[in-house]
Amino acid sequence: MATITVTVNGKSHTSDVEPRTLLVHYLREQLNLTGTHIGCDTSQCGACVVMVNGASVKSCTMLAVQADGAEVTTIEGLARDGQLHPLQEGFWECHGLQCGYCTPGMIMAAYDLLQHNPAPTDDEVRHGLEGNLCRCTGYHNIVRAVQYAAAKMRGEQVTV
Amino acid sequence: MRRCSRTACSVSVPFLKNETMCERRKEAVTQNGSEFRYLGKGHRLVEGLEKVTGSAKYAGDLVLPGMLHARPVLSPYAHARITAIDVSAAQAMSGVVAVLTADDLPTRDRAVNSRHSAVLAKERVLFRGQPVVVVVGETEAAAQDAADQVVIEYEPLPPVVDVIRAAAPDAPVIWPNGLPKEGMDLTAAHAAVDKREQETAGAPSNIHDEAHYARGDVKRGFADADVVIERVYRTPMVHQGYLEPHASVAEPDPYRGSVTVYTSTQGQFGVRDEVARLLSLPKHRVRVVPMTIGGGFGAKYGIIDPLTAAVAVTVKRPVRLVLTRTEDFLSTTPSPAAIVELKVGARADGALTALQARVLMDNGVFPFTLGGIVSILLGGYYKCPNLQIDCYEVLTHKPQGGAYRAPGAPTATFAIESTIDDIARALGRDPLEFRLQNAAETGDPMGNNDPWPHMGLNLVLERLRDHPAWKEREAGPNEGIGIAVGGWPCGMSPAASVCRVDTDGTVRVHVGSVDISGVNSSLVLVAAEILSVPPEQVELIQGDTRSGPFAGPSGGSQTTYSVAGAVANAARAVREKLFQVAADHFEASAADLELRDGIVSVKGFPDKAAPIGELAAIAEGRAGGPGPIVAEGGAAVSENAPGFVAHLAKVHVDPDTGQVTLKQYVAVQDVGFALNPTMVIGQIHGGSVQGIGWGMYEAMVYDEYGQLLTASFMDYNLPAFDQVPDIEAVLVENRSPHGPFGARGIGEPPITAGAAAIANAVRAATGVRVTEIPIRAEMLWRAMREAQA
Numbered sequence: 001m002a003t004i005t006v007t008v009n010g011k012s013h014t015s016d017v018e019p020r021t022l023l024v025h026y027l028r029e030q031l032n033l034t035g036t037h038i039g040c041d042t043s044q045c046g047a048c049v050v051m052v053n054g055a056s057v058k059s060c061t062m063l064a065v066q067a068d069g070a071e072v073t074t075i076e077g078l079a080r081d082g083q084l085h086p087l088q089e090g091f092w093e094c095h096g097l098q099c100g101y102c103t104p105g106m107i108m109a110a111y112d113l114l115q116h117n118p119a120p121t122d123d124e125v126r127h128g129l130e131g132n133l134c135r136c137t138g139y140h141n142i143v144r145a146v147q148y149a150a151a152k153m154r155g156e157q158v159t160v
Numbered sequence: 161m162r163r164c165s166r167t168a169c170s171v172s173v174p175f176l177k178n179e180t181m182c183e184r185r186k187e188a189v190t191q192n193g194s195e196f197r198y199l200g201k202g203h204r205l206v207e208g209l210e211k212v213t214g215s216a217k218y219a220g221d222l223v224l225p226g227m228l229h230a231r232p233v234l235s236p237y238a239h240a241r242i243t244a245i246d247v248s249a250a251q252a253m254s255g256v257v258a259v260l261t262a263d264d265l266p267t268r269d270r271a272v273n274s275r276h277s278a279v280l281a282k283e284r285v286l287f288r289g290q291p292v293v294v295v296v297g298e299t300e301a302a303a304q305d306a307a308d309q310v311v312i313e314y315e316p317l318p319p320v321v322d323v324i325r326a327a328a329p330d331a332p333v334i335w336p337n338g339l340p341k342e343g344m345d346l347t348a349a350h351a352a353v354d355k356r357e358q359e360t361a362g363a364p365s366n367i368h369d370e371a372h373y374a375r376g377d378v379k380r381g382f383a384d385a386d387v388v389i390e391r392v393y394r395t396p397m398v399h400q401g402y403l404e405p406h407a408s409v410a411e412p413d414p415y416r417g418s419v420t421v422y423t424s425t426q427g428q429f430g431v432r433d434e435v436a437r438l439l440s441l442p443k444h445r446v447r448v449v450p451m452t453i454g455g456g457f458g459a460k461y462g463i464i465d466p467l468t469a470a471v472a473v474t475v476k477r478p479v480r481l482v483l484t485r486t487e488d489f490l491s492t493t494p495s496p497a498a499i500v501e502l503k504v505g506a507r508a509d510g511a512l513t514a515l516q517a518r519v520l521m522d523n524g525v526f527p528f529t530l531g532g533i534v535s536i537l538l539g540g541y542y543k544c545p546n547l548q549i550d551c552y553e554v555l556t557h558k559p560q561g562g563a564y565r566a567p568g569a570p571t572a573t574f575a576i577e578s579t580i581d582d583i584a585r586a587l588g589r590d591p592l593e594f595r596l597q598n599a600a601e602t603g604d605p606m607g608n609n610d611p612w613p614h615m616g617l618n619l620v621l622e623r624l625r626d627h628p629a630w631k632e633r634e635a636g637p638n639e640g641i642g643i644a645v646g647g648w649p650c651g652m653s654p655a656a657s658v659c660r661v662d663t664d665g666t667v668r669v670h671v672g673s674v675d676i677s678g679v680n681s682s683l684v685l686v687a688a689e690i691l692s693v694p695p696e697q698v699e700l701i702q703g704d705t706r707s708g709p710f711a712g713p714s715g716g717s718q719t720t721y722s723v724a725g726a727v728a729n730a731a732r733a734v735r736e737k738l739f740q741v742a743a744d745h746f747e748a749s750a751a752d753l754e755l756r757d758g759i760v761s762v763k764g765f766p767d768k769a770a771p772i773g774e775l776a777a778i779a780e781g782r783a784g785g786p787g788p789i790v791a792e793g794g795a796a797v798s799e800n801a802p803g804f805v806a807h808l809a810k811v812h813v814d815p816d817t818g819q820v821t822l823k824q825y826v827a828v829q830d831v832g833f834a835l836n837p838t839m840v841i842g843q844i845h846g847g848s849v850q851g852i853g854w855g856m857y858e859a860m861v862y863d864e865y866g867q868l869l870t871a872s873f874m875d876y877n878l879p880a881f882d883q884v885p886d887i888e889a890v891l892v893e894n895r896s897p898h899g900p901f902g903a904r905g906i907g908e909p910p911i912t913a914g915a916a917a918i919a920n921a922v923r924a925a926t927g928v929r930v931t932e933i934p935i936r937a938e939m940l941w942r943a944m945r946e947a948q949a
Contacts, residue, residue, distance in 0.1 A: 018301065020301075021301075025300075025301075028221075029299075029300075032223070033214070034214070034217070034218075034220075034221035035213070035214015035215065036214070037218070037403075037404070037454070038220075038405075038482075039403040039404065039405070039454075039485065040485040040872065040873045041484045041485045041486055041872060042485070042872045042873055042874050044872070044873035044874060045403060045485075045873055047403055074214065075212075075213065075214035076213065076214045076215075078213075079213060084209075084212065084213070088212040088213065089212075091208075091212050092204055092205065092208035092209065092211075092212050093204060095202075095204060095205065095838050095839075095841075095842050097205065097208065097211050097212065098205075098455075098677040098678060098842055098846060099402070099403065099404070099452075099453060099454045099455040099676070099677060100207075100210075100211030100212075100216055100452065100454070101218065101402075101403040101404040101454030101455060102403045103211050103212060104214045107212065122886075123882075126881045126882045127881075127882050129881045130880050130881045130882040132881065133403060133873065133878050133880060134403070134881075135401050135402055135403050135455050135457070135846070135850070135878065136403075136455055136677055136842075136846045137842060137845055137846050138845035138846045138847075138848055138849030138850075138884065138887050139845075139849065139881050139884060140845040140886050140887050141842060141845060142881075143886070
């Protein structure tokens with residue numbers, strides 16, 4: 001066992017973990033943050049994307065011990081003071097989700113994208129999220145959802 | 161939790177084409193002469209808040225006190241005899257609670273004749289990935305460590321992998337003594353289509369079923385033809401590719417001898433029945449609770465639940481089993497591969513004269529019959545007086561086939577729509593007008609000679625004809641535009657619902673159907689419309705097998721079509737009761753009452769008015785009244801409402817590499833009436849991209865030993881974000897005569913036409929006719945080179 005201290009969604013956790021434990025398993029099984037999902041074994045699907053020290057990471061590609069000392073944000077930490085993040089609002093308003101299984105990872109990946117590119121074109125959204133799979137929506141409304149959030153985060157009037 | 165309906169109502173507007181919206185508004189002025197307030201207008205997903213905040217609970221998120229974890233050990237061979245199983249090393253590892261084989265489970269005496277009943281293998285393994293042993297541990301990691309230490313000795317046997325060889329008279333027979341009798345028919349669960357197959361009599365064979373359909377005289381039909389095109393089409397085994405792998409948690413009650421299964425399923429009652437049968441329990445001792453489902457598309461009808469339940473009952477503690485992606489690819493029920501030999505003839509005036517087909521379905525090691533549906537569609541899109549379709553269902557040493565969104569339709573559609581396109585070309589006809597000339601109409605025979613119920617194939621073609629993407633079509637160098645139609649008979653099933661009103665005015669609607677992608681968001685609008693309350697005031701409660709009123713499985717595009725009528729009838733019965741209470745309270749005649757904005761009032765007397773919550777309170781306190789405001793409603797629709805589409809694809813083909821790029825996609829669909837257009841359009845987007853997956857990307861590939869070469873998302877190409885364009889959804893609202901408010905089944909039709917539309921676009925771009933999907937660059941490049949030579 002190894003002891004790690006990780007700040008997750010603003011809260012510090014000191015935990016004993018097996019050195020082989022993946023970050024996604026630590027979040028889900030030990031911290032009970034089950035909003036981060038597992039859709040594959042090979043880091044293709046992106047359902048497990050979280051932010052680690054400000055950058056998006058597929059949490060199945062990283063060991064929990066590597067997150068020692070890190071700041072982690074999961075989907076559960078995105079809404080503040082009961083207010084949905086513009087991305088959460090956008091996915092809901094624009095029907096950018098159906099079964100919802102890919103949604104948390106998709107939102108976290110989009111969060112990273114908009115940090116780097118606050119005004120992406122539709123093609124840039126598609127390219128920026130190509131590491132996340134969705135089987136339900138055909139991606140069309142996810143592009144709209146991200147554009148909704150981008151506009152709102154730029155302080156523009158959002159009309160849907 | 162749920163917010164302002166105004167915002168939500170406007171959500172879908174910018175994503176609709178103006179003409180669509182206008183038409184819907186026009187259509188919405190209807191029944192009772194007034195426009196609907198809520199139905200027909202976009203409303204966001206009712207459980208969206210849970211899903212965007214990560215608080216929705218999927219089966220694999222569930223943690224129960226004392227819960228253990230199961231890990232399966234899968235067969236590495238497609239066909240082998242199990243000669244020894246040594247579990248001692250696994251058993252001795254720390255954190256291991258039990259290592260179980262088939263003989264240890266209460267399912268041990270059941271016949272193994274389907275994927276469901278193949279809980280753990282006995283004596284022989286019959287496909288790569290068949291579960292043989294299950295390890296139960298305190299943690300998933302401990303169970304997996306021990307699973308790796310289980311030693312199983314096999315004597316490999318020759319597998320029958322190739323479907324043509326398997327169907328040959330001299331092939332080794334997979335079930336020489338016939339298949340043990342027991343089990344449930346997945347096809348029947350999926351679509352309300354009569355099957356005319358007959359059990360094959362005579363010598364043992366790998367052909368487990370045949371179906372033969374005929375009308376007229378095909379010989380004479382071909383003799384009358386001026387153009388005859390004969391080809392062999394191949395479609396691959398395709399996986400449903402839901403993002404959430406199969407997951408299930410079972411909790412036993414050893415004192416009552418019962419078990420509760422929390423699972424990711426599309427059909428809770430069917431799972432309940434099958435778990436009960438396999439565990440030899442009465443049905444009332446099995447409770448199935450459908451959790452939020454992370455996609456199903458036809459695959460989630462209880463594949464792992466019998467195993468989870470059997471293990472939990474055996475170890476007497478709650479057990480969770482979540483498949484890995486690779487296990488899911490290996491051990492579930494993908495859509496069968498098929499070979500379609502198709503010959504079609506037409507006269508110079510464009511009339512089809514004959515259609516003949518031989519269909520070979522590769523169903524894996526247990527029977528699964530899709531040939532009937534393939535035949536119905538293959539011979540059903542177009543009027544043709546002479547027809548003969550012979551369909552053979554073949555067994556091979558691969559996992560059993562299963563349903564995948566409009567099962568059989570992409571195969572049938574790829575074949576018939578490729579051929580029809582070339583006949584139009586050979587006759588020098590416009591491909592859309594040629595289709596319109598021959599399009600089947602209500603009452604025309606399907607491939608099995610049953611008449612089509614009310615349908616609108618010609619309407620979707622006419623809409624596409626008038627769409628700028630077709631009307632003003634322009635293809636640049638190496639570009640091509642292709643079209644294809646597709647259809648689905650759509651299922652139906654009797655269903656019931658309970659509706660009640662609480663004293664704060666909250667309307668609760670109970671159903672036993674499973675919401676696999678938005679039906680609940682339409683059902684709330686039905687109750688809101690009838691009781692004239694904002695949709696936010698309606699709570700949809702999805703019951704389990706103990707608490708939910710019956711509904712059929714969520715497959716075959718039947719759920720909204722079947723359940724919405726039950727919800728409507730329950731809400732109407734509630735309205736009656738409210739009127740009864742109000743009439744009594746205001747000393748008025750029920751005929752003088754009206755219900756508007758959730759308030760019942762006496763017409764012309766504005767002071768004589770009460771909100772429905774207040775009436776509920778009055779009803780709950782009044783002796784001798786009608787009792788609390790609760791009512792049930794049922795519906796048993798009497799006829800299917802087929803859904804047809806016309807899709808357009810524009811592609812660019814790189815002449816040096818054969819790489820196909822999809823540039824534009826238009827999906828026209830007859831949806832009957834879109835109860836909640838936001839949900840309907842979402843289904844069209846998603847289904848269309850799955851159809852594109854059939855055409856361009858997806859295939860499960862097995863080698864000659866029956867080993868799956870594409871058992872992860874690294875090798876299995878699920879369409880990705882940057883591999884597909886926007887999907888333009890165009891709604892045609894051709895109301896069904898029997899569906900609730902004219903609705904039709906809408907989930908399945910959008911997947912049907914993609915492969916064919918893309919193949920026809922590739923033909924237009926390159927002059928090359930592709931007869932096998934997915935259309936891969938290398939294959940197309942070779943075909944282009946051959947055509948040049």
